[in-house]
Amino acid sequence: MALVGKLETEVEINTPADKFYKIFASQIMHLLPNVSSDKIQGVELHEGDWETAGSVKHWDYTLDRSSLSLKETVEAIDEENKTVTFQRFGWRNIEALQELQGHMAQIANIEVQAEIKASADKFYEIFRSKGYLLPKICPNIIKDLQVLKGDGSSVGSIKQWTYVAAGNFSEVSKETIESIDEKNKSIAFRTVEGEVTKHYKSFKATVEVTPRGNGCSSSSSVKWNIEYEKQNEAVPAPNKYLDFVVILTNNVDAYLLNNA
Structure with missing residues (x-):
């Protein structure tokens, strides 16, 4: 357990919480490459569906100018508290979150x-x-x-x-x-x-x-x-x-x- 660490950040957005949460908790996630195309090149469903724990998704993304691929599973979904937990989730770019917020504001x-x-x-x-x-x-x-x-x-x-x-x-x-x-x-x-x-x-x-x-x-x-x-x-x-x-x-x- 000595090798386990935790990073955390908080970002203020103007988009309603329900709309922002839905992006990460539903099939709408496949729109992320349209929202932040320079950072996310593809999100595809690999196993299960888009909205249940245990589903597996495949990501193609760019981090520090390097093209990367990653599979991640939806570990838990808490509708009441609007939280989604992803295991081995490799995307950590705050700029992409800000671009997503700007996109949602235009809907x-x-x-x-x-x-x-x-x-x-x-x-x-x-x-x-x-x-x-x-x-x-x-x-x-x-x-x-x-x-x-x-x-x-x-x-x-x-x-x-x-x-x-x-x-x-x-x-x-x-x-x-x-x-x-x-x-x-x-x-x-x-x-x-x-x-x-x-x-x-x-x-x-x-x-x-x-x-x-x-x-x-x-x-x-x-x-x-x-x-x-x-x-x-x-x-x-x-x-x-x-x-x-x-x-x-x-x-x-x-x-x-x-x-x-």
Whole structure:
């Protein structure tokens, strides 16, 4: 035990604690190379998943101008106290932490909520496992939807969308299913390539459906949240995509009512 030592530091940040903690306690950790590309070149999941103790991750990083690789395991996660313990964690650069804080400060959210007449279960099912119906349901705004990786309904699946978000201009984007919460009927989609990424460094859309009655035949509430970071200050807020999901929601609601 004589060879065991301890180093500790404390940094004040302006970012909310929940957002900063989530970077290190969830799948969002894979974004670190985007946040601090000169210091972190890659973070890949080697074993397990991103959010449980025992998971193993592989890091490629630069320290003192030397390129290094390291595997580390998540030893413990304490949600209540917002702490994560990593065994053999090799990254110790405070500048990278400061860059991460600056990045998080630029992340913004916009959201919209709509009341629908369709049941929460049926509406949620369209986005959970029946996305292939969307070009049929909304031919005016969704021209094509293809599954490029996975089964199209599980975390990690990648889809390619061809759609019209504003005017008569078609856009193509690829998205991955980042998370699924069956209990709260919520799905998060992160855009990884395409037109959207030309304007936004990160872009995640989350849909959550809440039943207003028993969840089967009563009306429901649909909330869309878009979390984004602009490529630069000249880029406008993605309000056109908020308008897009409102139209999408109304079309899906009408389809479900007409095909009940």
